[in-house]
Amino acid sequence: MQIELLDTFIDLIETRNFNRTAERLGVTQSTVSSRIRSLETLLEKQLFIRNKSGTEPTVAGIRFEEHARAVKLRWLDARREIQSVGKFDRLIRIGIQHELYERVLEAWLEWVRATMPKLAIYVEIDYSNQMILDLTTGSLDLAVLYSPQHLPDMHYEQIAEESFLMVSTRRVALSEITPSDYIRANYSAYFNRAHKQMLPELENSPVSTGNGGAVAYLLRSRGGTAFVTETVATKLRQEGVVQTVADAPKISHPIYSAVHVRHHHSHTHIRLLKALKLMAA
Template sequence: MDITQAQTFLAIVECGNFIEASKRVYVTQSTVSARIKSLEEQLGKPLFIRSKGGCELTPAGQQFYRFAHSMVRIWEEAKHHVAVPEGYEDTLIIGGQYSLWNRLLVQWVPHFQALMPNVALRCSIGMPARLIREMGEGVMDIAVVYQPEQRPGMHVEELFDDQLILVTTDLSIPLHKNYIYNDLGETFRSTHAAAFPDLHNPGLTINLGAIGVNLVIRNKGAAYFPRRIVQDYLNKGVLFKIETAPEFSYPAYVVYQEEFSTPHIMESALSSLRDIANMAQTGDLPPPFWQKLISK
């Protein structure tokens, strides 16, 4: 059996149909169908009951699911260990959302390296859906995201609350004239709609993570951002907090593999992440590197 058959099978289970699964594994729908047909022939049992609305697992498919998940997991772990650079004990793969790399994970990397100099790091950035999918496939060990999806074999832990505040470049400009809607996910959309029922269709909507601050400043606008992201701009007088606006809770989570081959490395990574998160909450993180360069 080809490992891609098991990966394709899992993608169909998670997506609910062959069309969406083909997008996830980056092949045509006909290729997905061919892989599953071949897999069913090898197993001698049908794995899916197909219908216009999608597909569901047969009893044989339900039995095969746990084996497919284990096979893909073992395969990814094997690649993981084979790829460990010479001179290192292990490799830790971590991913995070765009805003969570800014002034958080970039601070964590050297902190962890000082604790675990014999562990190689691979870092990536992306949206929660891709990061959690790679966690499920065993491609990634840790993901730091705002809106995690619970999946088997993963543990989800709240890391800290990235409080959202409304900031502006000019307090004298009425909000309806310079407001920029920063799309921060489904929970934010509902709480924002309740707080601002008349501010539902601004002329500019962004979903750019931390770099969206630059656009807001360039456009002399106002928008919601995590306090951690804009604190330095507030300190410098580049942005100003609108004190009358409500603040919103915006928790960040760390998602990690429950079974990791070297538990002491995972525990060190999690412990150091908690330390950096606490520093971010209390404002004790070092200033951004670019401030040091400007001051020289």
């Protein structure tokens, strides 16, 4: 199967428009149509229905999407690994939670380069649920995350704790903060439970986000009050953007390493996980 067929199928799933997919891929509409027909011939199933309201995937198309994305990912992984032959002995793919990479990535990569120079590293910044899925499919080899899911064949270990601090662009005490001025961070189910228990009066904020980068951006651009990681809080204070709300509670959050059991006893993975534990501490 040509990888272009999968690229075209995945793009059309996203756009639901043959013209838009042709523009995004830099090909003609007839080429998009030809590729979809070729894929349908290979699968012996119709994948899309075109009507006056647009293009919609069939049941077969919906079911095929997950497989198409998995095959494309496998292809990209294979190409990266083959290209590294002769330069490196092995490629390890690691996922890191969005809010954690600034804390662990730089020092950990320096350690890897110094102690395991023949090891190539691919880093994916993502959320816990997706990283766990990628570990089960083999798209990732190990991960550092907030929210473990206790699935068969997954091994987790708590390696550190994250501290979330309330910061504000204004000199305020906790009692002066109102929901209208508050950016409600949504980092994980664990964080949400702690926040709801400690600060029920700030649960109904008009602005909320689950991305730490977005929280920092909003604080810089429009001001307000929010919980951020201790690493981000330090950076924002150094920039002169925020101050810590001194009388606000701190929310402590466990950090976990995750690895599929097929790699649990791998010497390379054990060394990498020990180093991650040191960097995250």
